[in-house]
Amino acid sequence: MKRYQALAEDVARSIREGLLRPGEKLPSVRQTAARRKLSMATVFQAYYLLEARGLIRSRPRSGYYVAADAPRLPPEPEAPSRPDGESRPVDVSELVFEVLESAMARQLVPLGSAFPSPLLFPLARLGRHLASAAQHLDPWSTVDDLTPGKLALRRQIALRYRIDGLPVSPEDIVITNGALEALNLCLQAVTRPGDAVVVESPCFYAALQALERQHLRAIEVPTHPRDGIDLEALETALQRQRPRACWLMTNFQNPLGSAMPDAKKQALVALLARHRVPLIEDDVYGELYFGERRPMPAKAYDTQGLVLHCASFSKCLAPGYRIGWAAPGRFAQAVARHKLTGSLATSAPAQMALAAYLEAGGYDRHLRRLRNTLAVQQQQYMEAVARHFPAGTRVTRPSGGYFLWLELPAGSDALALHRRALAHGISIAPGPIFSANRGFAHCLRLNYGHPMDARVEQAIAMLGRLAAL
Amino acid sequence: MKRYQALAEDVARSIREGLLRPGEKLPSVRQTAARRKLSMATVFQAYYLLEARGLIRSRPRSGYYVAADAPRLPPEPEAPSRPDGESRPVDVSELVFEVLESAMARQLVPLGSAFPSPLLFPLARLGRHLASAAQHLDPWSTVDDLTPGKLALRRQIALRYRIDGLPVSPEDIVITNGALEALNLCLQAVTRPGDAVVVESPCFYAALQALERQHLRAIEVPTHPRDGIDLEALETALQRQRPRACWLMTNFQNPLGSAMPDAKKQALVALLARHRVPLIEDDVYGELYFGERRPMPAKAYDTQGLVLHCASFSKCLAPGYRIGWAAPGRFAQAVARHKLTGSLATSAPAQMALAAYLEAGGYDRHLRRLRNTLAVQQQQYMEAVARHFPAGTRVTRPSGGYFLWLELPAGSDALALHRRALAHGISIAPGPIFSANRGFAHCLRLNYGHPMDARVEQAIAMLGRLAAL
Structure with missing residues (x-):
């Protein structure tokens, strides 16, 4: 992660966590550069990035402010699952294979993939x-x-x-x-x-x-x-x-x-x-x-x-x-x-x-870099989900790995979403493949192990629209 | 395989198959060299090798003769196995593991190994x-x-x-x-x-x-x-x-x-x-x-x-x-x-x-070489078994692969032989590991996938002595 990216992530985290509130003024570029021992150019780069992500706004001759409508993260799921407690023979393979095989094509946006980007290694x-x-x-x-x-x-x-x-x-x-x-x-x-x-x-x-x-x-x-x-x-x-x-x-x-x-x-x-x-x-x-x-x-x-x-x-x-x-x-x-x-x-x-x-x-050096990258991507994906998914969507905030778990509003059908998404060139991992009794019909797993870019942003936007149907 | 080796194998095969009989005179070195388009030195090398293997003898000023006591190959097993025809649950692993694990040490003569010499690849x-x-x-x-x-x-x-x-x-x-x-x-x-x-x-x-x-x-x-x-x-x-x-x-x-x-x-x-x-x-x-x-x-x-x-x-x-x-x-x-x-x-x-x-x-070029090598080694190992194993031993003559199957005289105990051989630094594969009902007590498998040399010859000689106990 480059310096300006690290700074941007720090600020983004402060905003998410409420340390910096909507409308509040950010420290000036000069102050920040001095305190962080960075060049002013680096600080500007970080602020441009945050502005592009909609987290902050510049006011001419005044400085940078936290955007009033800065993306807020969706709430986390709060309740544990409630399986029925029965022991049962397992018969999921057919469904899992159907989903996995359909999701393997290289040209799909791999939000349903089980692997992070191979370019990270x-x-x-x-x-x-x-x-x-x-x-x-x-x-x-x-x-x-x-x-x-x-x-x-x-x-x-x-x-x-x-x-x-x-x-x-x-x-x-x-x-x-x-x-x-x-x-x-x-x-x-x-x-x-x-x-x-x-x-x-x-x-x-x-x-x-x-x-x-x-x-x-x-x-x-x-x-x-x-x-x-x-x-x-x-x-x-x-x-x-x-x-x-x-x-x-x-x-x-x-x-x-x-x-x-x-x-x-x-x-x-x-x-x-x-x-x-x-x-x-x-x-x-x-x-x-x-x-x-x-x-x-x-x-x-x-x-x-x-x-x-x-x-x-x-x-x-x-x-x-x-x-x-x-x-x-x-x-x-x-x-x-x-x-x-x-x-x-x-x-x-x-x-x-x-x-x-x-x-x-x-x-260990490689791992440090990989962890930083994944942490940043998690934030970027969560913000994108916040921007695009229907109200009532809940999203986990894992402290590691590269998966988000989404609970869509009650009544949503993740298997139907999976099929509609495929038709738009996007894979997801629908909830029912994660349960022997086909539970989690309104849930899905999103992989944030691939760098956030315009294609991914558009895919998440499309998913959000499809989920709201 | 070198030219002299190929020639030696040809002659050895003629002897084994009875085309050249004990006491019979071999074609002279000069004749053979001319007919085969080889140098006389190559023919001499082949004849020295055959002499060393006990297949031919030189008589001063007369030439080379098939040895009267040229090693004859042991008879083949003739009868199919006679399992009892029952279907039974399998419970061999403990015995197989015991045998395999004891036979894995690199310093053993690997007659019980399942692999040919890695130097052949x-x-x-x-x-x-x-x-x-x-x-x-x-x-x-x-x-x-x-x-x-x-x-x-x-x-x-x-x-x-x-x-x-x-x-x-x-x-x-x-x-x-x-x-x-x-x-x-x-x-x-x-x-x-x-x-x-x-x-x-x-x-x-x-x-x-x-x-x-x-x-x-x-x-x-x-x-x-x-x-x-x-x-x-x-x-x-x-x-x-x-x-x-x-x-x-x-x-x-x-x-x-x-x-x-x-x-x-x-x-x-x-x-x-x-x-x-x-x-x-x-x-x-x-x-x-x-x-x-x-x-x-x-x-x-x-x-x-x-x-x-x-x-x-x-x-x-x-x-x-x-x-x-x-x-x-x-x-x-x-x-x-x-x-x-x-x-x-x-x-x-x-x-x-x-x-x-x-x-x-x-x-395919590699495979041709590998097959030749294994075929020659098979003959060498069979001859060694013929020289050293007790009368009544039967040996298969496979047309491929790198295993010989030996039936020892009735009453022999291959598992006991396996333990005695290990104590002498030699592995074998005793018959009972090849059956769910522990049959083949008097049989063993020998690997001929490793080049024949003095160490192997001595190991086979030792096995023959142990088998005769």
Whole structure:
């Protein structure tokens, strides 16, 4: 992010948060430049940007003022979901595939995509490490260095756990073909067909699909859009329905963006330990936080080896390489064996390239830049939604990740909106794909992982008009 | 293979096949050089090699003679296996893992390994294609070019099917994380937990493990070490036990090395079509034939879309890259969806490198060299077994692949041999890991995919002594 952009975001935040009120005068350009140690030109650039976004107005010979009609953010959803609490077989795949397949064409405005813009990643630099890895591949490593994955890479991953204070060692880690394989393997390791598994409501459709293909039943538990699964409701489900496992996203849940506070994670782990129920923790967005420090995974509080932590590099460093991992606690051997019998090993060159990249340093620098970019884009998308969506729309304000969750006014039909949007060259992720019982008919997920530009602005405007129909 | 080696192999074959009999005089070095258009030095080198292998003797001032005690190959196993015909849940994994994990250490003589020597593959050349692919990775392809895999690679694979006369198109192919993932996905696409699946007897342990993790029952059907599964027995099983699928290796089956003649494959496909039972065809060794032309897969005779053909580059080109595929006939969409929900996509750089390598040409040249090497190694290993194993040992003579299947004299205990061999730094694959009912107690699989040298010869000699205990 350039300096003028950073300044503009600071001011925008002050306006959103009410520190600067409509009509109020901004500090002069000269004052701001002096206080911030910036050039006047930089401050002007920031103010021009804010003016273009409709947040401030200049009055000739007087200075800049907060616009009286500065876009206000829509309210957040306040209520947790209210699933019926039944355990049921899962049968969502047909709908999910229909939606996903229709939304894959490259020419669509990818508001329904599950991926951020690939241009946000250091693919050229990774490519250089890959090229070098290719030249130095030890032929024997292709034979005897299979499951659980390259030691060099497991070491780098373990190091990052250690920095966060988690006592995870290289031998606790199984490298997988992306986080999705890790999650599937963990699920296989702790369940048998017919078992029930707790998920959030709404929950990531891939979790539902994984339950469906493994012939498991889903128990959807009420989940708050801000701080995640409701622990009381979870306890009730544990007592009444004896699920075999939980599959939760503790940080920046997909689709809600909810994040469990650390104390709540600690309580979650303790609750599950009392019931001896393993937690499959999908933490693929944990590195994409906008706050001061990485939110802990629930695994940080696990003393029983009951948390199977899964993550990947696909969303924060290396899309397309398909490198993820599980740190499955006491289930490490079982997960490794499922990996061995399910797909034997993970592509060696990709593992080596990532290990070399991580060893060389620079990952954290990249992550800082990525987080800043996503935080800015979140604000820009929220403002665009505020400008264009009908009154009564509620929008989450996640503290990380790249998804907004929208509740449209009651009676809205997100599946119909999805079809109308497609006809206008726009994809969205409609609410019903995030639930085994087709709930969330009036909700949708928007991806803000792509830079805001005129095309996106117009797409959001179009969506807003279609939503108001 | 060098010229002198080729000549030595020709002569060795003539001796084995009885064209040259014990005590018979070989053509003189001068004659042979003239007839073969070789230098005399090359012929001498070949004769020295044959002498060292005990196949010929020199008599001063007289020339070379076939040794009176030239090693004769052990007899082949003649009887098909006789499993009990029951369908049973599979519970082999613990034993298989114990054996495989103990056999993985790099310092062992890898006679029990499932892989040929990685030095047989053009890894440096592949590395150059990988390096170039890394530089030219289109970032957007990491997002919208997921399942079913890179079109450029699917095109190259389809081309090879077309050359063999199979009407397989790029859109019929799903790229997977090695053949093992392809096989697992196909199995998921056509079965549900509790179903029974026909396998060969003995059969590849990974097939048994796949059945086990998917909670399926195995029906082991009698299989002949030369031409594969017994079709009459298969028909009986189809009628009586209503299996939901067959999983067979039609070419150079692991562990037997059996190959179904083309007419038998045709009859197999017709039989299964009558019963509407899908065939999961594991054809990972099909390119490693020693005859004049590639043996057809059963899929060549499939008119109903009931054959799910699975193969990979791991055994013939690119170990460690983990690139395989399925051509699942009418189940293509189901397999693609299982891929999407199971691991999303296959590593992009590895796919691009293989596509570029195949486009550049040279794969067939590599394969010819590889086949020659394996054919020579097979003879060398068979001779070593003949020299060192106890009388009564039978050995298969596969026409491709890199496995020998040994039947030791009745009463032998291959699991005990496995443990004794490990103590001597040698791995083998004992028979019981190839059967759901722990049959084949007196059998073992030997890998001849590693160059024959003094260390291997000594290991085979040691195995022979241990087998005679």
